[in-house]
Amino acid sequence: xxxxxxxxxxxxxxxxxxxxxxxxxxxxxxxxxxxxxxxxxxxxxxxxxxxxxxxxxxxxxxxxxxxxxxxxxxxxxxxxxxxxxxxxxxxxxxxxxxxxxxxxxxxxxxxxxxxxxxxxxxxxxxxxxxxxxxxxxxxxxxxxxxxxxxxxxxxxxxxxxxxxxxxxxxxxxxxxxxxxxxxxxxxxxxxxxxxxxxxxxxxxxxxxxxxxxxxxxxxxxxxxxxxxxxxxxxxxxxxxxxxxxxxxxxxxxxxxxxxxxxxxxxxxxxxxxxxxxxxx
Amino acid sequence: xxxxxxxxxxxxxxxxxxxxxxxxxxxxxxxxxxxxxxxxxxxxxxxxxxxxxxxxxxxxxxxxxxxxxxxxxxxxxxxxxxxxxxxxxxxxxxxxxxxxxxxxxxxxxxxxxxxxxxxxxxxxxxxxxxxxxxxxxxxxxxxxxxxxxxxxxxxxxxxxxxxxxxxxxxxxxx
Numbered sequence: 001x002x003x004x005x006x007x008x009x010x011x012x013x014x015x016x017x018x019x020x021x022x023x024x025x026x027x028x029x030x031x032x033x034x035x036x037x038x039x040x041x042x043x044x045x046x047x048x049x050x051x052x053x054x055x056x057x058x059x060x061x062x063x064x065x066x067x068x069x070x071x072x073x074x075x076x077x078x079x080x081x082x083x084x085x086x087x088x089x090x091x092x093x094x095x096x097x098x099x100x101x102x103x104x105x106x107x108x109x110x111x112x113x114x115x116x117x118x119x120x121x122x123x124x125x126x127x128x129x130x131x132x133x134x135x136x137x138x139x140x141x142x143x144x145x146x147x148x149x150x151x152x153x154x155x156x157x158x159x160x161x162x163x164x165x166x167x168x169x170x171x172x173x174x175x176x177x178x179x180x181x182x183x184x185x186x187x188x189x190x191x192x193x194x195x196x197x198x199x200x201x202x203x204x205x206x207x208x209x210x211x212x213x214x215x216x217x218x219x220x221x222x223x224x225x226x227x228x229x230x231x232x233x234x235x236x237x238x239x240x241x242x243x244x245x246x247x248x249x250x251x252x253x254x255x256x257x258x259x260x261x262x263x264x265x266x267x268x269x270x271x272x273x274x275x276x277x278x279x280x
Numbered sequence: 281x282x283x284x285x286x287x288x289x290x291x292x293x294x295x296x297x298x299x300x301x302x303x304x305x306x307x308x309x310x311x312x313x314x315x316x317x318x319x320x321x322x323x324x325x326x327x328x329x330x331x332x333x334x335x336x337x338x339x340x341x342x343x344x345x346x347x348x349x350x351x352x353x354x355x356x357x358x359x360x361x362x363x364x365x366x367x368x369x370x371x372x373x374x375x376x377x378x379x380x381x382x383x384x385x386x387x388x389x390x391x392x393x394x395x396x397x398x399x400x401x402x403x404x405x406x407x408x409x410x411x412x413x414x415x416x417x418x419x420x421x422x423x424x425x426x427x428x429x430x431x432x433x434x435x436x437x438x439x440x441x442x443x444x445x446x447x448x449x450x451x452x453x454x
Binding site: 009010013014017018020021022023024025028029035038039042043046049050053054056057058060061062064065068125126127128129130131132133134135163164171173177178179199200 | 297333350411420
């Protein structure tokens, strides 16, 4: 019976640690500021070591990615070459498209980026968890004017929003996250729907809001609607429709949407310093 | 006691940096190993249930700083896993073969991941249980298992269990 006597205090220690953990979880879930500050302090303390580790380990990670993604990069390269050829072929025909788009935006009363201040940030890491692949880390935070919920864009359009900004770094929640909903407007129509993320490498979906007779087809571009209490300003390209699934029962269309914003192999992103009127 | 705390701190910091800066990009089929969970397991092995729980809580809390899940979720999971491994280790011989240690450790990683997702679901945390859960469970457990030997060595050093027996370290638990 020596062993149980020797470890009799371990149950008490475990109970204490469980109680502490549950308390932390509860307080953090309620947004209790000291717990958020504890998290931020922890990150700040480790940051110098992490920066050093980044310098040491990133070449190894890059080599690994070049080996593991070699085939994918080759396919992507071939696809890009083909797209470049097509673009060059149609360049002359489409020279007027920019003017057309600008006219359309004016007609719809959509804003461009011109009216918003932006901050360019470097992507320092992708997800560091097995269970949450929908995040990026960037190297700018509240010190650069970044605040919770601000939209983040890359080449092509909206890719996410700021979550839990620190002093010098922030997390970006990607729009492919199934918990993210965005009010969108189909360009050239007045149809508004709710776009929902659908997971990594899966097209996003607009399930409700688009009537079956609406002129929204494959290739239609969806932009942020900016309506109601939307955290996004209006007029940011979000995705293009790749498939339309008619729902004869509800007389609506389900849209499958590919993001227009580049999300893979990102080095830099742009944070739009926009806050909805009720958050300013 | 003080030396052991410092050594454990060094090991945990090193594993945290490896997790964040190296293995987050060195993924198999999109899945990475769970080094900090492994540290809790190895701490239970070499330090017993109390040390396993404390090191597990600390490593989980370190990891929680960088995740979108509520602070304390990993700490809770890892503390329990570290404690359980400590309880199991008390009844295992110091001469237990490495294959047994690694098998138990890999099983503990699986249990830890299941516990983490279960606790997450209980507090309605999104994204934890998804269509990739099975894949994550299998690949992460095996991937972590591959790295268990060096982590066992690090934790053995941290707990001062440096006398090597034919099968492994003398943990000093008896």
